[in-house]
Amino acid sequence: MDENNVFLQLLVLNSQDLVRGLMVSAIKGGMLKGSSDRHSLFEDLDKYGLLNVSNDVLVACVLDPAKSTTHTTLQKFELKDNRATRNLIRRKLRMLYHLYYDDQAGVQDQPFLFHRDKQAEISDIIDELGSYVFQLLVDAKKADNPIKRWLEEILLSRHRKNPRHVTIVTNDFTIPWYWMKAVRGQPTLCEKCALGYLQLSSSEVAKTVMDIRDIDRHMPDAYRPHALIVDAARKLQYNTEILEYISDVLTNKLEYGRKSGSRVMEVHKVCNDAELDRTVRNLTHRHKQGVLVDVADQRIEQINRLVHFSGHYGSKRFLSIDDDEDQCLTESKLSSFINDSLLVLDGCNSAHGMGAWIDMRNITSMLMTKYAAMGCLLSVLPVQDDPLISKKFWGEFYTKATETFGETMNTVGFALHQARNELREYLLAIEKQTDCDLPCNPAYLLYQLVGNSTIRLISN
Secondary structure (H helix, E strand, O other): OOOOEEEEEEEEEOOHHHHHHHHHHHHHOOOOOOOOOHHHHHHHHHHOOOOOOOOOEEEEEEEEHHHOEEOOOOEEEEHHHHHHHHHHHHHHHHHHHHHHHOOOOOOOOOHHHOOHHHHHHHHHHHHHHHHHHHHOOOOOOOOOOHHHHHHHHHHOOOOOOOOOEEEEEEOOOOOOHHHOOOOOOOOOHHHHOEEEEEEOOOHHHHHHHHOOOOOOOOOOOOOOOEEEEEEOOOOOOOHHHHHHHHHHHHOOOOOOOOOOOOOOOEEEEEOOHHHHHHHHHHHHHHHHOOOOOOOOOOOHHHOEEEEEEEOEEEOOOEEEEOOEEEEEOOHHHHHHHHEOOEEEEOOEEOOOOHHHHHHHHHHHHHHHHOOOEOEEEEEOOOOOOOHHHHHHHHHHHHHHHOOEEOOEEOOHHHHHHHHHHHHHHHHHHHHOOOOOOOOOOOHHHHEEEEEOOOOOOOOO
16 A cells, blocks of 8 residues: 555635745644745745735645655646636535525435436536636646646546545635546546545644554554444434444454454444443443553543544534434543544534535534544535445445555555445446446545545554
């Protein structure tokens, strides 16, 4: 597996102070190690006209920390020249929100409307969106465009079993960079590489980008990593069944095509705050008794590696129980499990429309800064409640995330890449399409990783 993580930095800027602030944050976070010092960096910014920005510009570059050099020089794209493209992106996003969240015809509240024609309409909008996003990085005035060449090398290449790891660093979560594609009808960026997605809004987040943690550092090999599964949407018909299936995959009861080097996890399942409290007390007691570890002060965050939450969530109500405003998981109790863990939000945001898109940015930022989550895997639009699709995706994802590639454990980015493409092929097979390379159902495109693409659920 190619574990060299390349950063694609995409910043939408509109003032001198913002440019300076973001770039200094990047330096403090260690993201621009290729620049010898701050002075030389600002000389580069001035050279490319970035210190006197009046209109919105898109600043892009490719960074390879392993080589301590930039793959490409900083590129500036005048967004005023691409105003029509930006308007098309906004229009297509509004169309998506309407199809999902409209009071009269939205598939979120009326799932029976999510028929093949509706699925095809949504997939077609995403296809258009991806090509428009790519156009933001195409400047007809530029004789040489290394960003475009680098992206085309990935987007137009043949399918690779060993995908490249790429983490997008951006200050604009409203643009779906992960869906960009060079040609309509071809795979998106998130299908072609093991992709992570991070917002650069503070030096703390910038530091997190470079912090590839050894997340098993406190745990002896004799002990299993733990996982917490939260069933907070029991009203959904298939939810409990799907979570039982995920538990069976993690504990290796199903033997879902596992290799000999796979690791199994100890799973704790809770449905409400009282059960979460009992789990905390039980684990704390086991720690004190030395049952789990040989260190007396071992804490939950040192053994827990995964929180899989199924239900409604949001930055205001955090993680709700059965979509009840008065029933939410206590943050203080849950924080011990989230710390240094991968948090999977397998449900839907309580906000609607553009609010849901913006809230995704807010809640993931909170989880990774306030609660120190290792990463957050969530869907950018609601995924319809379908047990076959869910079992296919999560079965493949958790199998790959707990397997080895050679002598190393698979990364979360790699596991997501494999699960996404496995689900795409599955959807194509059940739709039995012969005249199209892409399935109608867009479910395989909706799950995205907010975090470094090379994080691991279990370290080597």
